Amino acid sequence: MNYHLNIINAILLIYEQIVVSEIMYDIAVISGDGIGREVMSACEYLLDKLDLKLSFKYGEAGFDCFNKNGTTLPEETIKLANDSDAVLFGASTSTPGQPSPIINLRKELNVYANIRPIKSYKGINSIHDDIDFVIVRENTEGLYSQAEYGDENKVIAERIITRRASERISKAAFNLCVKRGQSKVTCVHKSNVLKKTDGVFKESFYKIAKEYPQIKTEDFYVDATAMYLITQPQNFDVIVSSNLFGDILSDESAGLVGGLGLAPSGNIGDHNGLFEPVHGSAPDIAGKNIANPCSMILSASMMLDYLGEWEISNDIKGAIEKVISDCKIRTPDLGGDSSTMEVTKAIVKEII
Structure with missing residues (x-):
């Protein structure tokens, strides 16, 4: 039987x-x-x-x-x-x-999470040959909300940041860190100047971080991050940021590993x-x-x-x-x- x-x-x-x-x-x-x-x-x-x-x-x-x-x-x-x-x-x-x-x-x-892997390849001349991190960029709001108005003398662009979207993208970043078997998520913002909008983004990040006690966390201002990507890119695992910052930093990062063609x-x-x-x-x-x-x-x-x-x-x-x-x-x-x-x-x- x-x-x-x-x-x-x-x-x-x-x-x-x-x-x-x-x-x-x-x-x-x-x-x-x-x-x-x-x-x-x-x-x-x-x-x-x-x-x-x-x-x-x-x-x-x-x-x-x-x-x-x-x-x-x-x-x-x-x-x-x-x-x-x-x-x-x-x-x-x-x-x-x-x-x-x-x-x-x-x-x-x-599709609220823009995932951009950055990886160095053998045979590509670069300062660092041990780069393997990913940028997780919020995809639905920020300055890319395309909410602009004004006249020929003054034009205003709205930067929309919500707690819901900030928490959602932070959770996506932490889940991706776990999936990749890595140990740290870095939040990138400019809350010293954009106190309300990036204040919400940073607060949301650390709220979600409490659900992942096994993952290390840190946060940097976007201008400092731009420098760190050049000087110590191997120290990053997962970077999470708002729409515009994430777009700019990911193009910069691509330059470290051979350009946008990779x-x-x-x-x-x-x-x-x-x-x-x-x-x-x-x-x-x-x-x-x-x-x-x-x-x-x-x-x-x-x-x-x-x-x-x-x-x-x-x-x-x-x-x-x-x-x-x-x-x-x-x-x-x-x-x-x-x-x-x-x-x-x-x-x-x-x-x-």
């Missing part, structure tokens, strides 16, 4: 594994403008080579979309993103007088995930097939983590590390002369 039960259980386990491997993921693809299209095309090429079932569905956003449709972010694109298992976004060119499509899409999806990001909420390279649309090099695809591909790796495909995600990250450390096939931003697709194909070769 036990023998037959064991056989049945084994069959059920095999069936369960087969069902899991047959999961079809609906991925919304929004290439945007400039090199966003080129790196997205490279990313799709790589994802097509993986042992995954992905259904790509396409939406429009950005400058060219505005010229075509009269809006930088059509309702159809928002619906597509909301109905998908995850979203891949390339890059968009700013449209004068129009709202940012990526900022608005983040708000529409309520800087991925994920925007995570309770029900949605949006993944994009940190870089912009770079119109100066668009169409030349020399954009570094690694940031986009690493963002796709973050997407696979989000979907629970950890093994394949790790394979992608390992392949990128191998290609970079070999120093043979690199795009111009890393000192090489390879094309976007040459780098992508080299990464694929390391995976398969």
